[in-house]
Amino acid sequence: MRLIDMNIGEAAQASGVSSKMIRYYEQIGLVPPAHRTASNYRVYGEDEVHRLRFVRRARSLGFSLEETEQLLKLWADKDRTSAEVKKLALAHIAELEEKIAGMQAMVETLRELSDCCHGDDRPSCPILADLSDGKVAAEPPPATRRMAGRN
Structure with a gap:
């Protein structure tokens, strides 16, 4: 009922x-x-x-849908061990830490690119130049890093 x-x-x-x-x-x-x-x-x-x-x-x-499904199964399984749940949680923590590191690298790259940009009336912009070069990297190219101190 x-x-x-x-x-x-x-x-x-x-x-x-x-x-x-x-x-x-x-x-x-x-x-x-x-x-x-x-x-x-x-x-x-x-x-x-x-x-x-x-x-x-x-x-x-x-947690992803797949991980959530695993957690639901563990929650329903009265014979589960907490070690199984902890293993899933620790794997998720590792994924989150990897994502955080990637995001921190993106922030640093954008910070360096922003530092290179004069932000004035000139049309040239290192941010757009970096975006247009097609590189897919967590860090700006070496030339951009060298320019960072030349505002």
Whole structure:
């Protein structure tokens, strides 16, 4: 027996997951399809809302859909070991640290390019020149770094 029946809007409000995302999560199998009323409306109970909150929290920590699915399976598995969960969390931390390092490199590159730009009425701009050279690198080319001190 279900203690509380909610429509999708109420479940969205209770879980913090939008109605659109609830439908998407059902479609991809991340959450089971909702029960349906005789008139084919979706109906959610406390268990479904709890699961949606779990998904929302995992996603807010940057876990991918696949990782979230793994976490849901571990959460449901009463024979799991915490070592399995920790392994997944540590792998995610490593991914986040790699992304942060990449973003820090981008910030440094943009800072160096901005330092090279006079920011005046002249049309020449080292930022645009760097973007137009087609290089895909985390650091600006050596010539740009040398120019950084010549504002």
